[in-house]
Amino acid sequence: MKPHRKSDILLQTFTDKWLHQDPVYKESLPSGTTLKQFFPRSSPPWRARAAITPLKACFSARSGPSRQQLALLIIGLLLGAGLCLWSAPVLLGGLYGICWAGFMSNALLRLAACLIKPAEPFLPDFMTEAVNENLPSYSVIIALYKEAAIVPQLLAAMQALDYPRDRLEILFALEADDTDTLSAFARHTLPPFMHIIAVPDGFPRTKPRALNHALEQAHGDLVVIYDAEDRPHPAQLRAAAKAFAEGDTTLACLQAPLRPVGGNGFIARQFAAEYAVQFDILLPALNALRLPFPLGGTSNHFKAETLRAIGGWDAFNVTEDADLGLRLAQLDYTTGMIAAPTFETPPLLSQTWIPQRTRWIKGYMQTLLVHTRLNTPLKPCAWLGLFLGVTLSVAAAICYAPFSLMVIMAVLLTGLQIIGDSAHPLHILSPYDLSLFLLGTLSGMITIALAARRTDLRLKLGDILCAPAYWCLQSVAAGFALWQLATKPFHWDKTDHAPATFAVLPLYETRPCAYGLEHDHHRHPDHLAHQSVG
Numbered sequence: 001m002k003p004h005r006k007s008d009i010l011l012q013t014f015t016d017k018w019l020h021q022d023p024v025y026k027e028s029l030p031s032g033t034t035l036k037q038f039f040p041r042s043s044p045p046w047r048a049r050a051a052i053t054p055l056k057a058c059f060s061a062r063s064g065p066s067r068q069q070l071a072l073l074i075i076g077l078l079l080g081a082g083l084c085l086w087s088a089p090v091l092l093g094g095l096y097g098i099c100w101a102g103f104m105s106n107a108l109l110r111l112a113a114c115l116i117k118p119a120e121p122f123l124p125d126f127m128t129e130a131v132n133e134n135l136p137s138y139s140v141i142i143a144l145y146k147e148a149a150i151v152p153q154l155l156a157a158m159q160a161l162d163y164p165r166d167r168l169e170i171l172f173a174l175e176a177d178d179t180d181t182l183s184a185f186a187r188h189t190l191p192p193f194m195h196i197i198a199v200p201d202g203f204p205r206t207k208p209r210a211l212n213h214a215l216e217q218a219h220g221d222l223v224v225i226y227d228a229e230d231r232p233h234p235a236q237l238r239a240a241a242k243a244f245a246e247g248d249t250t251l252a253c254l255q256a257p258l259r260p261v262g263g264n265g266f267i268a269r270q271f272a273a274e275y276a277v278q279f280d281i282l283l284p285a286l287n288a289l290r291l292p293f294p295l296g297g298t299s300n301h302f303k304a305e306t307l308r309a310i311g312g313w314d315a316f317n318v319t320e321d322a323d324l325g326l327r328l329a330q331l332d333y334t335t336g337m338i339a340a341p342t343f344e345t346p347p348l349l350s351q352t353w354i355p356q357r358t359r360w361i362k363g364y365m366q367t368l369l370v371h372t373r374l375n376t377p378l379k380p381c382a383w384l385g386l387f388l389g390v391t392l393s394v395a396a397a398i399c400y401a402p403f404s405l406m407v408i409m410a411v412l413l414t415g416l417q418i419i420g421d422s423a424h425p426l427h428i429l430s431p432y433d434l435s436l437f438l439l440g441t442l443s444g445m446i447t448i449a450l451a452a453r454r455t456d457l458r459l460k461l462g463d464i465l466c467a468p469a470y471w472c473l474q475s476v477a478a479g480f481a482l483w484q485l486a487t488k489p490f491h492w493d494k495t496d497h498a499p500a501t502f503a504v505l506p507l508y509e510t511r512p513c514a515y516g517l518e519h520d521h522h523r524h525p526d527h528l529a530h531q532s533v534g
């Protein structure tokens with residue numbers, strides 16, 4: 001028998017020590033109270049493991065169309081056929097009016113969102129209100145697959161979280177056959193509050209399935225999920241704990257804003273601008289109007305008991321985040337936002353961006369199909385949130401490039417007097433089309449400019465003017481999404497991540513840092529200060 005390589009011995013030792021499907025926790029932890037009226041407890045801060053309530057089939061993307069959806073589809077097709085036989089122009093005019101109203105609503109929504117006052121700036125005052133012994137226990141879950149290169153950055157980011165270590169557990173959910181990432185973890189000595197969770201092989205191999213496996217083994221009152229490339233604000237967990245304590249009993253989830261940082265190419269800069277609009281203009285506006293919104297894919301904070309009760313994440317939905325935010329609304333729970341951000345690296349190339357965006361749009365389509373099944377009594381707010389947050393996004397992604405091309409061609413050809421015949425098909429364009437095109441484009445650019453100002457994102461005028469080209473790429477991804485929805489609906493296009501080429505520094509210094517926080521070494525002696533997040 002050939003001698004084992006040193007790396008194999010190291011990996012086996014690491015696996016024996018850290019890789020458990022049931023993490024080993026301390027026999028006893030210092031007792032203490034949490035925010036008593038919200039997280040009552042009489043002994044140690046950790047809860048026993050609890051199973052996830054099975055997700056109802058009607059809320060899973062795995063199920064096909066419901067009877068109600070099929071009935072409505074058949075009725076719609078029959079009405080459409082009847083109108084077409086009776087008067088095709090009436091049918092086309094009706095469809096045109098519906099589409100025009102929808103896209104105009106999208107443009108007006110963006111302008112209205114710009115007028116809504118943003119949340120108060122993130123301040124450190126709350127840190128004096130929640131001392132360590134009054135904080136709830138927290139489970140941080142990170143699902144990884146083939147992310148060996150980013151492990152050192154991830155560990156540094158998790159070490160930088162400012163939360164009592166006796167109330168914090170960090171669970172890394174890894175596929176059992178992902179030996180490269182396991183080897184990367186093996187080169188580090190993990191502190192006692194970090195654990196590796198082995199996700200057994202199964203179908204579908206998706207992020208939400210891994211998250212569910214880890215959730216069943218989490219012991220915290222609160223749960224947050226991060227991605228491998230994330231660098232959350234050190235005080236984000238404290239901010240969420242305080243927000244949950246101050247919220248009503250229906251508050252089940254909090255979304256932290258995501259801030260892509262780094263990269264100077266076209267895709268990276270447009271992606272950062274898009275996120276600024278989404279997380280600092282649109283979602284805060286929907287939240288201010290008390291409307292549900294699709295969650296982002298990371299930095300979602302949950303009450304663990306509620307998350308388990310509603311079935312956790314749908315393993316068959318490739319945008320499990322958007323689906324979960326709307327399912328909470330369908331089940332009479334509410335969501336909110338906190339100001340402490342999470343930094344991440346944007347995709348740098350179109351080869352990375354298009355598969356990622358294809359998955360997102362396909363997942364939005366799945367979510368739209370799931371939440372129009374009439375599974376629960378009609379809730380106007382939930383349906384309005386679905387329309388504004390998901391339906392308009394899918395429709396815009398599909399239609400923006402074809403509609404823009406049609407308008408531009410009509411304007412150019414008319415200007416050149418090539419189509420003087422009023423019977424020419426391009427003469428169907430009306431002042432309504434041009435007004436929609438101009439208002440839609442201008443509203444998008446205005447929103448980008450305001451979002452960049454709110455987030456201190458440094459954009460040039462050229463970045464804003466080139467945004468329509470980026471929006472047209474959405475239609476390319478939408479085409480792939482439609483094809484995948486029909487041929488491989490549960491396929492997960494994984495996004496490859498590279499370590500950041502910069503550091504968000506300093507996290508804590510003796511003077512106020514870039515976040516406007518000061519670290520109190522006397523109040524938080526267990527915190528590992530001066531950790532690099534790069």
